[in-house]
Amino acid sequence: MISTNDLRTGVTVEIDGDVYMVVDFQHVKPGKGAAFVRTKIKNIKTGQVFERNFRAGEKLNRAMVERKTMQYLYSEGNVYYFMDTQTYEQIPLIEDQMGDAIKYLKENMEVMVMFYDGVSIGIELPTFVELEVTQTEPGFKGDTATGGSKPATLETGLTVQVPLFINIGDVIRVDTRTGEYLSRV
Incomplete structure (x- = not known):
């Protein structure tokens, strides 16, 4: 469990069975009422970004997402193939899992492939x-x-x-x- 007060950019949390990454956050202390945390979160599987507010101190489940450096090899239709640079194992990702990242991919480019519960869920591009x-x-x-x-x-x-x-x-x-x-x- 992680407190909303500990949210930072890049932290992954589980909300309603889906995995989200914090894109942006802001702690808000209004003059009247309770403090809250305004966040922009990105659904890792769909790539959809939206804003959501949490009460200060609210507890969320932290999603343990493993990141592995892999090399983009090629695409075939809407399937993109990545290779683990250490074991040479190849994994396919479909277009829906990658979102806007497709626009930046070049052959032989190294990216971080994200895994949740042993299943590949998307990629993280370099800055x-x-x-x-x-x-x-x-x-x-x-x-x-x-x-x-x-x-x-x-x-x-x-x-x-x-x-x-x-x-x-x-x-x-x-x-x-x-x-x-x-x-x-």
Whole structure:
């Protein structure tokens, strides 16, 4: 059991038989009434994120989620295959288990695969990934000083807003939590 006062980003809890990860939390002490904890929690299996408030001091079941470093190999239809880098064992995950993580996956990329009760339930991406720009409008001379942005399609099919000086073939760093452009590599 874990108290809601001990909730932190990344902690996994079990609520109504489902496993959730705390994405964001805030302890609120209103001037009138009891204190509470406002959280954003993500359903590990479906990827759905929603807000939920808990009374301060409320007890929750802590979900023991094991994380294992694995390498993404390939996809076949809506099944994605990952390999344990130590035992070379391969495990399949279906598209529904991965949520938005599919947009950031490249072959041979290392990710954390999460297991709950011995069953794989999803993946945890690194904080940022480096992807190549495959399609974007060309920047024109003088555009770089304006600080504008334009859409760019990356090698995985993800579309992000990038500065005007980014061209096709450039490799950029993208934040996997927000899906925003960070820098050119």
